[in-house]
Amino acid sequence: MHYAELKQAWSELTAPGQPFEIEEIEVRGNTIRNFKHAPPNIRAVWLSTVAFADRDYLVYDDERITYGQAHTRVNAIAAWLWAEGVRPGDRVAIAMRNYPEWMLLYWACVCIGVAAVGMNAWWVTEELEYALKDSSPKVVFCDEERLARILERPAMAEGARLVVTRMEGPPEGVLPFSEVLVRGGDMPDVQVDPDADACIFYTSGTTGFPKGAQLTHRGCVANLMNMGFSGQVQGLATLRANGIDPASVPAPNPPVALLTTPLFHVTANNCGAYAVTAGGGKMVLMYKWDAGEALRLIEKEKVSAMSGVPVMSREVLTHPDFATTDTSSLLSLGGGGAQLQPDLVAKIDKEVATARPNTGYGMTETCGIITSIAADFFVDKPESCGPAMPTFEARCVDDDGQTVPPGHVGELWVKGAPVIKGYLNRPDATAESITNGWLHTGDVARIDEDGFIFIVDRKKDMVLRGGENVYCAEVEATAYRHPAVAECCVFGVPDDRLGEEVGAAVLLRPGHTLTADELRAHCAALAARHKAPRYVWFLDEAIPRNASGKFLKRALRESLKVEDAG
Structure with missing residues (x-):
């Protein structure tokens, strides 16, 4: 394999004077790695795309928006926000599906130093209320579905201007x-601090409340450059290993990406949308995921990359229309948000003649990717998620925070420019997750002799369902709100399609009755539907615990059978 060539290419691309030169700077009292020649903020990234004015940018159903049209609309939104008194340091919430407006609003916010707060469109009223009160936005941009939830409890958006899109005749007081x-306007001239909040994305909290991760301009720009670096370094190493002169290879066409996951996640926004936009490419959006529709769009729009969670790639390959669809435009296929199973890596490499498998491992708390791996490297190490990108230091530690020897297993900690500032209004959670700039990923990993990282387990107690983090404590807290539930222990159950499903072992209070469907309906009414347990076991005796009183989840997983669940 090409690991010697990779090491050489890595050294060359990050050397002094090169585009990916690395420097050490001090941010928030910690010395971190950063790209020396990075744009100062996301505003600079967006404004640079005015050069692509005549190209298609956003495609949604029959709608097509060019870069020139997008800049006109982004300028108008930014001018309107400024006229409304929204200033750097303020927050604006975006609560809608993946409509084109989502991206236009995002760029407008970051260009004037305002934090765009991504609201999870799957949230029920109670969850939406928590996040709106936590983030206190000056303006809430929403679609009709989210507006209906807000109007159930209008106090949740008290003090915020409500603006709704794609709705005929909105109620009084909603713009x-x-x-x-229609007001138009020019982009306000604003100096944007690199370490200001660019966006706030909520992650599920182990306490039952989501945490607002504060992603900075510096972090988001570093993530964009990490992605660009990954493609260049692995491509350069592969060309050289195959005896091909890189100078003889023509420049690639602008990317065409099909975004299949929600823009309130870093997978779609910071990784998918950023990369396409910076490269002057075309972004194809979907109303909701459907493998057959995805195949139709791949053929129609000549999609070169599909961004999503791994299960989506698997569903595309196994769809009845796959064999009769022209997928020859695809150059990469894979996903993030969950690990690609080794068999899927091989299937992508074999069944799509033009595409190579790729993946990235990352977190909301790192503004996107920590690692990246593709093509020959991924085929050679299908269980790895790749090496840590240049702006990261990475190490595996034991329970005392001490670095374990190379090749040994420990919790992965990372440090660098993409690590978030912290959690909004949660200094306790910030202190618990970040130590002297080192982010505790909560993932148990090992790092091999080539610097490639292998995720082997999760230290955090969560279920990874189709790329969505579902924290067990959050589901348990919801279940306990049912009067019939005496004890509840939630854990992940392996699932071929989604990776994991939510399972719950329940002990009922004496004299109470409850069915699995009733419990699911109860949970779905209080939290997003995907958090409701798919599998429910009702126990006749207390759930087994260890000496400290914690449930023995491993024992439950081993003793309970899927066929016995309700």
């Missing part, structure tokens, strides 16, 4: 998005 655009 239609068209009125924001």
Whole structure:
């Protein structure tokens, strides 16, 4: 394999004077790695795309928006926000599906130093209320579905201006998005601090409340450059290993990406949307995931990359229409948000003639990717997620925070420019997760002799369902709100399609009755539906615990059978 060539290419691309030169700087009292020649903020990234004015940018159903049209609309949104008194340091919430407006609003916010707060569109009213009160946005941009939830409890958006998109005749006091655009205007001239909050994305909390991760401009730009570096370094190493002169290879066409996951996640936004936009490419959006529709769009729009969770790639390959669909435009296929199973890596490499498998491992707390791996390297090490990108230091530690020897297993800690500032209004959670700039990923890993990282387990107690983190404590807290539940222990159950499903072992209170469907309906009414347990076991005796009183989840997983679940 090409590991010697990879090491050489890595050294060359990050050397002094090169585009990916690394420097050490001090941020928030910690010395971190950063790209010396990075754009100062996301505003600079977006403004640079005005050069692509005539190209298609956003495609949604029959709608097509060019870069020139997008800049006109982004300028109008930014001018409207400024006229409304929204200033750097303020927050604006975006609560909607993956409509084109999502991206236009995002760029407008970051260009004037305002934090874009991504609201999880799957949230029920109670969850939406928590996040809106926590983030206190000056303006809430929403679609009709999210507006209905807000109007159930209007106090959740108290003090915020409500703007709704794609709704005829909105209720009194709610401004239609068209009125924001019709005013027009120029982009305000604003100096944006690299370490200001660019966006706030919520992650599920082990206490039952989501945490607002504060992603900075510096972190988001570093993530964009890490992705660009990954493609260049692995491509350069592969060309050289195969005796091909890199100078003889023509420049690639602008990317065409099909975004299949929600823009309130870093997978779609910071990784998918950023990369396409910076490269002057075309972004194809979907109303909701459907493998057959994805195949139709791949053929129609000549999609070169599909961004999503791994199960989506698997569903595309196994769809009845796959064999009769022209997928020859695809150059990469894979996913993030969950690990690609080794068999899927091989299937992608074999069944899509033009595409190579790729993946990245990362977190909301790192503004996107920590590692990246693709093509020959991924085929050679299908169980790895790749090496840590240049702006990261990475180490595996034991329970005392001491670094374990190379090749040994420990919790993965990372440090660098992409690590978040912290959690909004949660200094306790920030202190628990970040030590002297080192982020505790919660993932148990090992690092091999080539610097490639292998995730082997999760230290955090969560279920990874189709790329969505579902924290067990959050589901347990919801279940306990049912009067019939005496004890509840939630854990992950392996699932071929989604990776894991939510399972719950339940002990009922004496004299109470409850069915699995009733418990699921109860949970779905209080939290997003995907958090409701798919499998429910009702026990006749207390759930086994260890000496400290914690449930023995491993024992439960081993003793309970899926066929016995309700």
